[in-house]
Amino acid sequence: MIPLSRARAARPAGPRVRGHSGRVLISVAGVRALRFDDGTPVTAASAVAPLGDGWLVAQDDSTVAAWLRGGSVAALRLLPPVEGLDRFSEQAGTKRLKPDLEVACPAEVDGEPAVLLLGSGATDRRTRGVLVRLDGGVPVVRAGELAPLYAQVAGVLEVAADQLNLEGASRHGGTVRWFNRGNLAAGVRPGSVDVPLAALVDAVLGRADAAAVPVARPRVYDLGEVxxxxxxxxxxxxxxDGRLLLSAAAEDTPNAVDDGPVVASALALVDGDEVLAVGRVPEVEGRVAKVEGLALRGVADGVVHLLAVVDDDDATRPATALELHVELG
Known part of the structure; x- marks a missing residue:
């Protein structure tokens, strides 16, 4: 567990999301600005999953992740530098080079716990997978190219390659449900496919052909608008209980690559193909908290306890980790 400073009790946020009448009540119970042990900021936090006695946080603008353990935030290399760079930005003209790791999902390698990280697929630089496991408490990292799998996912979802933006994944036993972000402005609804976890792990490790990973059960979701x-x-x-919580952002952008103004962040409760309810995430310090990564801490007395990480799309600000309490109707 990572210590989070106690936030002033934020008023639970009701949905106020056009298209849904249900309620998901969300409160912010803790906030922590994330900085590495040397003081440099963790930026563009895009995904989070448990690793050992802490949490692994991906940065979508970097080849390096942050490993949160107690009060420590250690840097963990996931991929080699790209053209000599480990950090990328639009301002520096290097955004096109970034691996854009957007997914962190619990997995296993040869029966041992691991974290599976996946690129968004939005460009041909963003189609790699990474596996992180511990050997005697020391992280071991393996990476693999998965471009043929990404092409297959785009085909199954009937999404053009330049609109593929795989930003989330949930684990269901031996299956990974992999989510395409979607963009209503471009006519692309949020969607998902199911992929066998073991086959995906083998593809990353080079034990199997990425093109042979089965992709099934395409779904689309109506999350509404703000x-x-x-x-x-x-x-x-x-x-x-088998249901899903999706984090979502209302970001005004024309495509799968460019950032845009974010007018709201929300959580959606989903059962199978049906979106049951949507609730807005409260603002933090007067700003929309663009939640890009979720991890389950536990469920107690009907309240879901989440660790969420926030990407402000601002390299000058450290990313934040939030403790969210969610009451589901």
Missing amino acids: AGVGLAVTDAIALP
Whole structure:
């Protein structure tokens, strides 16, 4: 567990999301600005999953992840530098080079716990998978190219390659449900496919052909909109009762690569193919908290306890980790 400073009790946020009448009540119970042990900021936090006695946080603008353990935040290399760079930005003209790791999902390698990280697929630089496991408490990292699998996912979802933006995944036993963010402004609804976890792990490790990984059960979701901007999936987790919680952002952008103004962040409760309810995430310090990564801490007395990480799309600000309490109707 990572210590989070106690936030002033935020008022639970009701949905106010056009297209849904249910309620998901969300409160922010803790906030922590994330900095590495040397003081440099963790930026563009895009995904989070448990690793050992802590949490692994992916940065979508970097080849390096943050390993949160107690009060420590250690840097963990996931991929080699790209053209000599480990960090990428639009301002520096290097955004096109970034691997854009957007998914972190619990997995196993040869029966041992691991974290599976996946690129968004939005460009040909963003089609790699990474596996992180511990050997005697020391992280071991393997990476593999998965471009043929991404092409297959785009085909199954009937999404053009330049609109593929795989930003979230939830684990369901031996299956990974992999979510395409979607963009209503471009006519692409949020969607998902199911992929066998073991086959995906083998492809990353080079034990199997990425083109041979089965892709099945395409789904699309109606998450509604806020202020005329459609909500799009940024991550997903499975709940103990089999339902899903999706994080979503209403970001006004024309495509799968460029950032845009974010008018709201939300959580959606999903059962099978049906979106049951959507609730807005409260603002933090007067700003929309663009939740891009979710991890389940537990469920107690009917309240879901989540660890969420926030990407402000601002390299000058450290990313934040939020403790969210969610009451589901």
